[in-house]
Amino acid sequence: MVCLPTYNERENLEPMVRALGEQLDLRQDRVLVIDDNSPDGTGQAADVLASELPWVEVLHRPGKAGLGPAYIAGFRRALAAGAELVLEIDCDFSHDPNDVPRLIAACEGDADLALGSRWVEGGGTVNWGTLRKIVSRSGSLYARAVLGVEVRDLTGGFKCFRRAVLEGIDLDAIAAKGYGFQIETTYRALRAGFSVAEIPITFVDRRVGESKMDGSIVVEAMLQVPALRYRALRGRL
Numbered sequence: 001m002v003c004l005p006t007y008n009e010r011e012n013l014e015p016m017v018r019a020l021g022e023q024l025d026l027r028q029d030r031v032l033v034i035d036d037n038s039p040d041g042t043g044q045a046a047d048v049l050a051s052e053l054p055w056v057e058v059l060h061r062p063g064k065a066g067l068g069p070a071y072i073a074g075f076r077r078a079l080a081a082g083a084e085l086v087l088e089i090d091c092d093f094s095h096d097p098n099d100v101p102r103l104i105a106a107c108e109g110d111a112d113l114a115l116g117s118r119w120v121e122g123g124g125t126v127n128w129g130t131l132r133k134i135v136s137r138s139g140s141l142y143a144r145a146v147l148g149v150e151v152r153d154l155t156g157g158f159k160c161f162r163r164a165v166l167e168g169i170d171l172d173a174i175a176a177k178g179y180g181f182q183i184e185t186t187y188r189a190l191r192a193g194f195s196v197a198e199i200p201i202t203f204v205d206r207r208v209g210e211s212k213m214d215g216s217i218v219v220e221a222m223l224q225v226p227a228l229r230y231r232a233l234r235g236r237l
């Protein structure tokens with residue numbers, strides 16, 4: 001099950017869903033659009049697609065509540081539907097749908113959790129300004145140092161989980177909404193003893209639509225990293 005969270009992605013939605021369809025085994029794989037009542041009508045566009053394409057489902061949520069809660073709702077739906085692998089991917093083409101099979105293959109191999117990673121050999125970013133690069137790289141370095149883990153790209157949102165990982169981490173306990181959500185799911189997976197593989201990807205800055213990222217998401221993640229470490233040291237994670 002590919003979880004595709006959307007907020008005002010009207011222009012990107014259909015090309016993204018169709019591009020995913022090219023990469024998936026449509027006899028068994030599904031795309032789940034998780035829309036937070038986008039004012040631009042992305043949710044209705046998703047319904048139209050779902051009525052045409054039997055492998056597309058839509059989860060409508062009442063309003064913008066952040067990426068983390070949207071993903072958790074999507075994960076629950078995927079688990080309830082019996083999904084063996086659950087993917088996360090952004091709907092703005094920053095994550096290349098053509099890379100999906102490599103993430104799936106990693107989880108069909110040894111990895112319990114496969115991360116699309118910008119900061120390993122072979123990975124990188126395109127069209128990113130220097131500031132964005134510095135924020136992202138230093139964010140991952142900081143989280144890595146504080147948490148004491150080897151993973152190089154902790155903030156990315158292109159991931160494939162085996163269902164055991166989502167069942168084995170306490171989804172209800174995750175409060176973070178932005179990058180912190182990505183850091184926390186990976187950290188919890190590592191703490192629970194799951195194997196994490198980093199698959200090199202090239203991240204491309206969004207072509208159309210507006211960014212929903214803002215400073216508060218960065219601050220949330222910065223504060224949350226030491227809190228996570230503290231909870232882990234106290235044996236509460």
Ligand SMILES: Nc1nc2c(ncn2[C@@H]2O[C@H](COP(=O)(O)OP(=O)(O)OP(=O)(O)O)[C@@H](O)[C@H]2O)c(=O)[nH]1
Pocket residue numbers: 004005006007008009034035036064065066067070089090091092094205206210211212213
């Ligand atoms: N359902 C839902 N989706 C969201 C929310 N915030 C962001 N998204 C979606 O999550 C994905 C990532 O969000 P982006 O705004 O691209 O965040 P980003 O990649 O950090 O920043 P940019 O690429 O600069 O826009 C996109 O598909 C968004 O539409 C939200 O509150 N709810």
Ligand SMILES: [Mg+2]
Pocket residue numbers: 090092094206
């Ligand atoms: Mg984006």
